[in-house]
Amino acid sequence: MIPPGTRVLVSMATYNERDNLELLIKEIHAVAPQADVLVTDDNSPDGTGRLADQLASADPRIHVIHRAGKLGLGTAILAGMHFAMEQDYDWLINMDADFSHHPRYLPPLFAGMQRHDLVIGSRYVPGGGTLNWPLSRQLMSWGINVLVRFLMRIRARDTSGGYRCYSVALLRRTDLKKLISRGYSFQEEVLYRCRRAGCKIAETPILFEDRRAGDSKVNLKEVTRSLSTILLLGLQAFFGLD
Numbered sequence: 001m002i003p004p005g006t007r008v009l010v011s012m013a014t015y016n017e018r019d020n021l022e023l024l025i026k027e028i029h030a031v032a033p034q035a036d037v038l039v040t041d042d043n044s045p046d047g048t049g050r051l052a053d054q055l056a057s058a059d060p061r062i063h064v065i066h067r068a069g070k071l072g073l074g075t076a077i078l079a080g081m082h083f084a085m086e087q088d089y090d091w092l093i094n095m096d097a098d099f100s101h102h103p104r105y106l107p108p109l110f111a112g113m114q115r116h117d118l119v120i121g122s123r124y125v126p127g128g129g130t131l132n133w134p135l136s137r138q139l140m141s142w143g144i145n146v147l148v149r150f151l152m153r154i155r156a157r158d159t160s161g162g163y164r165c166y167s168v169a170l171l172r173r174t175d176l177k178k179l180i181s182r183g184y185s186f187q188e189e190v191l192y193r194c195r196r197a198g199c200k201i202a203e204t205p206i207l208f209e210d211r212r213a214g215d216s217k218v219n220l221k222e223v224t225r226s227l228s229t230i231l232l233l234g235l236q237a238f239f240g241l242d
């Protein structure tokens with residue numbers, strides 16, 4: 001599954017994920033015992049960061065980045081990418097820390113990496129999907145994907161999902177300095193930058209389930225900000241202005 005000698009980092013951003021974190025890391029290590037785990041926590045009021053420190057002190061495979069406050073999902077993922085490059089990992093998995101991205105899909109993500117440098121855990125290829133999403137959320141996600149695929153000329157079907165495996169070599173040649181997203185639009189933007197760097201993308205189906213514990217961090221302000229950023233970046237990309 002993971003070729004011998006391949007160093008894998010599983011990175012997750014956390015904000016108030018205390019009730020998910022320990023079991024999630026356990027399940028990741030049940031599937032991929034050789035993988036290291038990085039938790040990037042934004043000083044979660046529920047003590048997720050402290051729990052992550054406790055877990056890290058008992059297991060050398062676990063690492064923690066603490067940030068002073070809630071600085072956004074996008075910049076947290078970026079911090080994980082820089083960590084992976086600095087520490088010379090070969091593959092970087094990014095996933096949510098609420099069980100919507102289940103560790104059972106790690107093996108197919110790894111398998112796709114034999115021939116590609118970016119594999120997306122995709123809700124929109126046969127076998128994938130979302131569970132219990134209201135029609136409004138399905139429509140919004142569908143609309144964003146149509147827009148991004150068209151404007152940014154990205155072939156992948158799921159351009160907004162955050163469950164991905166990146167080759168760290170791809171990240172090194174991607175112009176990450178150009179990224180402007182701080183929040184959820186990071187997913188589309190980084191995919192665009194990876195495409196510009198020239199990459200082979202594959203998708204493997206995932207079923208996106210509701211978070212197990214805790215509350216969603218998505219709010220109207222974040223949705224509006226992400227949508228406007230995507231629109232701006234999409235138009236820039238379409239007209240070749242970047």
Ligand SMILES: Nc1nc2c(ncn2[C@@H]2O[C@H](COP(=O)(O)OP(=O)(O)OP(=O)(O)O)[C@@H](O)[C@H]2O)c(=O)[nH]1
Nearest residue numbers: 013014015040042071072073076096097216217218
């Ligand atoms: N460090 C950090 N993590 C964040 C921030 N915002 C969200 N996250 C984490 O990013 C992941 C995705 O956030 P969610 O709130 O689950 O967003 P979502 O999965 O799109 O929405 P739901 O389906 O409602 O859960 C989770 O692991 C969050 O804890 C942030 O500002 N900083």
Ligand SMILES: [Mg+2]
Nearest residue numbers: 096098100211
């Ligand atoms: Mg979630």
